[in-house]
Amino acid sequence: MTQRTVTLRATDPGARDVVEAAGLAERFEAIRAEQEVPREFPAEVIAEAERVAAEPLVLPERDEIGVPFVTIDPPGSMDLDQALHIERAEKGYRVRYAIAHLVSFVEPGGAIDTEARKRGQTIYAPDRRIPLHPPVLSEGRASLLPDQLTPAYVWDLHLADDGDCYDIDLYPAMVKSVARLDYQQVQDAIDDGSADEVLMLLKEVGELRVRLEQERGGATLPMPEQEVDDLGDGRYRLHLRPMLPVEEWNAQISLMTGMAAAQLMLHARVGLLRTLPEASAKTLAQLRRIAHALGVDWAAEQTHGEFLRSLDRANPTHLALIHEATALFRGAGYTAFDGELPELVEHSGLAAAYAHVTAPLRRLVDRFGLALCAAICADEPVPTWVREALPQLPEIMAASDRVSGAVARASTDAVEAATLADRVGETFDAFVVDAPEGNGSVTVQLLDPPVIARATGSPELGREVTVRLDAVDLAKGTVSLAVT
Structure with missing residues (x-):
C-alpha cells in the first residue's frame, strides 16, 4: 500500500528544493494524456450542472441549519464533502457528520451521472485537479461551504464513553457549515487551548477511536507522505510531510462512519464494501x-x-x-453483494467491515452507498438505480484507482527529476528501503532532497549508503543512480 501523496498546498517559496522547470507543465499534461484522463467536461454535462445548481432536483425537508457544523480540510479546499459536529451526550458522545447530498443534483442516467461513471474519481496532480463533477457543483452548490444552505446526508451516531458506536441513523437534511478550517488551524487551536468544545471533542473522540482500532487488531502503515506542492508561477516543491495528530482524529470520524455504513449494508444484505484480505x-x-x-x-x-x-x-x-x-496491505478492492453475503466482508487494515460513504464529491462509489444506507435507515426500498449499478461499480473504481495512482507516481517522478536536473555527478546520502534479491538494484530514499528511486548496486536492506546521480531524463521523469 505504498503511496506517494500529490497535493496542492501553499508553502515556503524560499526552500532549497523548490524547482522551476518550463518542461514540468508539459510533462504533467503528457502524463494525463498517457493515462487517458478526461479533460474538460462535455457541454451537455456543464449545461445540466448549471441547471441543477440553480434548481436542484430535490431538497431535503428536514432542517438542521441550527447545528453549527464545521469542515476540516487541506488549506484552499473547495470540494468539501464532510462537515462535523460533536457534543457530549448522556451515555458518551453524539457525532453528527454531514455529507454532500448529490441526489439533489445528479439525475440517474443523466449527463452528469454518465460522465461521473467514466471518471470514477477526482484525479490529483501537482498543477491541477481533474474533478469528478463540474466545479459549479463540486466546489459550489453541492459543496458544504461555510454560510451556504446546502443539502446533506446527516449521519447521527451515538457513542459510548469508550468511543464505541452503539446507535446509527442517517437522514437527508438542509445544513449550514459555520466555518471552513484547515488541519494546521485546528491543530494549533487544540495545542494552545483556544479550540472550542467541538474541536476538543474531536481530539477526545479521535483518540478513543484510535484505541478501539488498536484493540480490534487494526493495522496502519506509517508511510511518510511524499508531497509535491504547487507554489504558483510554475514552481513546485518536493518534501516529506509529517502527519498532524488532528488528521488522524478527523480520519477516525470518517472511518467510524464507513464502518457504520457497512453494518447497515450487512444487516440489509445489500451493499458495496471496501475490503482487504488478511495478510498471509x-x-x-x-x-x-x-x-x-x-x-x-x-x-x-x-x-x-x-x-x-x-x-x-x-x-x-x-x-x-x-x-x-x-506487502501486508495488498489486495484492497470493492465487493458488491445483493442477497447472499460475500465470503470476505472485512477490511483487515481496520479489522472491521467498512464502506466508502464520506467523499461523494470526489469518489463515485460514495453516492450509491449513501443513497443505499439512507433507504435502509428510512425502511424504504433500495433505489433501483443503486441496485442496478452495484455489479458495475467495483470495476469502475478499480480502473479509476489505477489511473489515479499512475498519475500521482508519474507526476512525483517528474518533479524528482526536475529537482535533480542540475546535480548530475553529485553524490547524496541515502538509505536502502527495498532490496529485492538477485536483480542488482535497490530502492533508496535520499535524505536531501527526499527522492525515492532505484539505484544500481546490491547493498543490504536498511543500510545507509552514498549514491551518485549519473543521469536525469526530464522528458521521461527518470533518474539514474548508482550506489558508490
Whole structure:
C-alpha cells in the first residue's frame, strides 16, 4: 500500500528544493494524456450542472441549519464533502457528520451521472485537479461551504464513553457549515487551548477511536507522505510531510462512519464494501525474518498492527521495514453483494467491515452507498438505480484507482527529476528501503532532497549508503543512480 501523496498546498517559496522547470507543465499534461484522463467536461454535462445548481432536483425537508457544523480540510479546499459536529451526550458522545447530498443534483442516467461513471474519481496532480463533477457543483452548490444552505446526508451516531458506536441513523437534511478550517488551524487551536468544545471533542473522540482500532487488531502503515506542492508561477516543491495528530482524529470520524455504513449494508444484505484480505502467514513470517535480520525487536505476542505502530518513520532501519510491510496491505478492492453475503466482508487494515460513504464529491462509489444506507435507515426500498449499478461499480473504481495512482507516481517522478536536473555527478546520502534479491538494484530514499528511486548496486536492506546521480531524463521523469 505504498503511496506517494500529490497535493496542492501553499508553502515556503524560499526552500532549497523548490524547482522551476518550463518542461514540468508539459510533462504533467503528457502524463494525463498517457493515462487517458478526461479533460474538460462535455457541454451537455456543464449545461445540466448549471441547471441543477440553480434548481436542484430535490431538497431535503428536514432542517438542521441550527447545528453549527464545521469542515476540516487541506488549506484552499473547495470540494468539501464532510462537515462535523460533536457534543457530549448522556451515555458518551453524539457525532453528527454531514455529507454532500448529490441526489439533489445528479439525475440517474443523466449527463452528469454518465460522465461521473467514466471518471470514477477526482484525479490529483501537482498543477491541477481533474474533478469528478463540474466545479459549479463540486466546489459550489453541492459543496458544504461555510454560510451556504446546502443539502446533506446527516449521519447521527451515538457513542459510548469508550468511543464505541452503539446507535446509527442517517437522514437527508438542509445544513449550514459555520466555518471552513484547515488541519494546521485546528491543530494549533487544540495545542494552545483556544479550540472550542467541538474541536476538543474531536481530539477526545479521535483518540478513543484510535484505541478501539488498536484493540480490534487494526493495522496502519506509517508511510511518510511524499508531497509535491504547487507554489504558483510554475514552481513546485518536493518534501516529506509529517502527519498532524488532528488528521488522524478527523480520519477516525470518517472511518467510524464507513464502518457504520457497512453494518447497515450487512444487516440489509445489500451493499458495496471496501475490503482487504488478511495478510498471509507466509508474508507475516517473511516480515518477521526481515525485522530480525535488521535487529528490530518484534515480540512474539505482538500483532503486526502493534509492531507497525511502534516503528519510527524517521529511523532509516524502521523506514526500510515500513516499505517492506506494504506487502501486508495488498489486495484492497470493492465487493458488491445483493442477497447472499460475500465470503470476505472485512477490511483487515481496520479489522472491521467498512464502506466508502464520506467523499461523494470526489469518489463515485460514495453516492450509491449513501443513497443505499439512507433507504435502509428510512425502511424504504433500495433505489433501483443503486441496485442496478452495484455489479458495475467495483470495476469502475478499480480502473479509476489505477489511473489515479499512475498519475500521482508519474507526476512525483517528474518533479524528482526536475529537482535533480542540475546535480548530475553529485553524490547524496541515502538509505536502502527495498532490496529485492538477485536483480542488482535497490530502492533508496535520499535524505536531501527526499527522492525515492532505484539505484544500481546490491547493498543490504536498511543500510545507509552514498549514491551518485549519473543521469536525469526530464522528458521521461527518470533518474539514474548508482550506489558508490
